[in-house]
Amino acid sequence: MIRFEDVHKAFGSNQVLRGLTLEVPKGTSMVIIGGSGTGKSVAIKCVLGLITPDSGRILVDGEDTTHGDRDAFLARFGMLFQGGALFDSLPVWQNVAFRLLRGALKRPVAEAREIAIEKLRRVGLKPEVADLFPAELSGGMQKRVGLARAIAAEPEIIFFDEPTTGLDPIMAGVINELIREIVVEMGATAMTITHDMTSVRAIADNVAMLHDGVIKWTGPVADMDNSGDPYLDQFIHGRAEGPIEAVR
Amino acid sequence: MTGVLSLLARLGRTVLAALSSVGRVALYAFSAISHIFRPPYYPRELLQALLNIGWLSLPVVGLTALFTGGALALQIYSGGARFNAEAVVPQIVAIGMVRELGPVMAGLMIAARVTSSIAAEIATMKVTEQIDALVTLSTHPMKYLTAPRLLAGLITVPVLVGVGDVIGIAGGYFVATENLGFNAAAYLKNTVDFLEGLDVVSSLVKGCVFGGIATLMGCYYGMHSGRGAQGVGAATKTSVEVAAVLILAANFLLTGVFFSA
Numbered sequence A: 001m002i003r004f005e006d007v008h009k010a011f012g013s014n015q016v017l018r019g020l021t022l023e024v025p026k027g028t029s030m031v032i033i034g035g036s037g038t039g040k041s042v043a044i045k046c047v048l049g050l051i052t053p054d055s056g057r058i059l060v061d062g063e064d065t066t067h068g069d070r071d072a073f074l075a076r077f078g079m080l081f082q083g084g085a086l087f088d089s090l091p092v093w094q095n096v097a098f099r100l101l102r103g104a105l106k107r108p109v110a111e112a113r114e115i116a117i118e119k120l121r122r123v124g125l126k127p128e129v130a131d132l133f134p135a136e137l138s139g140g141m142q143k144r145v146g147l148a149r150a151i152a153a154e155p156e157i158i159f160f161d162e163p164t165t166g167l168d169p170i171m172a173g174v175i176n177e178l179i180r181e182i183v184v185e186m187g188a189t190a191m192t193i194t195h196d197m198t199s200v201r202a203i204a205d206n207v208a209m210l211h212d213g214v215i216k217w218t219g220p221v222a223d224m225d226n227s228g229d230p231y232l233d234q235f236i237h238g239r240a241e242g243p244i245e246a247v248r
Numbered sequence B: 001m002t003g004v005l006s007l008l009a010r011l012g013r014t015v016l017a018a019l020s021s022v023g024r025v026a027l028y029a030f031s032a033i034s035h036i037f038r039p040p041y042y043p044r045e046l047l048q049a050l051l052n053i054g055w056l057s058l059p060v061v062g063l064t065a066l067f068t069g070g071a072l073a074l075q076i077y078s079g080g081a082r083f084n085a086e087a088v089v090p091q092i093v094a095i096g097m098v099r100e101l102g103p104v105m106a107g108l109m110i111a112a113r114v115t116s117s118i119a120a121e122i123a124t125m126k127v128t129e130q131i132d133a134l135v136t137l138s139t140h141p142m143k144y145l146t147a148p149r150l151l152a153g154l155i156t157v158p159v160l161v162g163v164g165d166v167i168g169i170a171g172g173y174f175v176a177t178e179n180l181g182f183n184a185a186a187y188l189k190n191t192v193d194f195l196e197g198l199d200v201v202s203s204l205v206k207g208c209v210f211g212g213i214a215t216l217m218g219c220y221y222g223m224h225s226g227r228g229a230q231g232v233g234a235a236t237k238t239s240v241e242v243a244a245v246l247i248l249a250a251n252f253l254l255t256g257v258f259f260s261a
């Protein structure tokens, strides 16, 4: 379970998170929606300790994320970054198997490579891709390699930052299904950021809408359409008119 | 009055900012050095760094030393002729190359070639979230990126300097024997007789220090890059400037330490 308690974060005068409070139950899939630049990526990075909140705390299974052994903590997580964040000095398969090639989870090279190719297949990439370098792939392919890397070590908690942005609708469908599978099969807890309402309906158990640095609405995906919340309504119907200003 | 005060305030702020960045760089350096000695180690990254920093820098360092040694021989000869001291060419070339020009030229070429590429690479990794990705994959950027490069700099740059010294002396030798009518055997004998152990040791120590400065500055400014392409550009530029100035300053200090007694 992940719990944000009154998390604040500002970059200089830019107040991004202003009291974020949210709970993600274990083994469920939470989708965070919200306009671009509202701090969704920042919120996820706070959990992983990549960004330190100014105040408030974040608990994972009741433990404050800033306490305890960092390596053991991070070993439980997988993360797909918004831009892929592949290591461009390494071939694709070594990116995917990065965790399996060094450190606590180290496996023999041949085995790591096999796992990498299997994970690539799961995200719809052929084995031939394994020996290419990230710069040789299209944006959508890079995203899928990033996804394969995020799930390679079978983490308990997975963050997907805009997993379907930049993919064609069919591949987006494949990825949505994959994320759903990961949550159901592996029993993982997932937090996904997306703007894609099709994705939301395919992936989410629960939805949370971030706006102005706080969660404006959260609840089960089934309640999303008749929430009565003007912010959420405007967002899911993509209306230019409403309480959310178009200029941000 | 207020004008003077605000000028003083601005001066004070600049000095404080400079001091605090000196402090940050020093802390970074200590931490980087300590990570060299603590596992996990990344031998593949070290090998890659040894290749990039050491082996691939040989041509540029060698050529620089060759031309510098040649020019030095010509200068000493024509300058020495003013007071009938043309004969000291081998001694002065040897001292000049080994004590000063060998290490300094190699250090500056390493700053141009290695510092810039380290800074640009790491800054790009930072800007594209690759550093964040490293951390989430339980890999310490200091160990994985900085420590291997620093160690490679400390090991290879003294070797490069040593090679550069020899090539520089060879440059002087060719010019002296081909153009200035020196006797080959006598030139070599003069060079070898004149150089002392301390000259060579100082040269290699300088190389080691310059290698450390060049790689550390590349890593530091890369890791602290601002956002976007502009951030990468600024990080690269600053890293080379700072590395070059620090190398020259360290050279001055080390020369003082070795030879002022």
Ligand SMILES: Nc1ncnc2c1ncn2[C@@H]1O[C@H](COP(=O)(O)OP(=O)(O)O)[C@@H](O)[C@H]1O
Binding pocket: A011, A014, A016, A035, A036, A037, A038, A039, A040, A041, A042, A043
């Ligand atoms: N490392 C950083 N330094 C300064 N500002 C940042 C940083 N990361 C994010 N921001 C700012 O925080 C805000 C939210 O960013 P982000 O979380 O990436 O938005 P999104 O909701 O689209 O994922 C933006 O205004 C962005 O400029």
Ligand SMILES: [Mg+2]
Binding pocket: A040, A041, A042, A082, A161
């Ligand atoms: Mg984002």
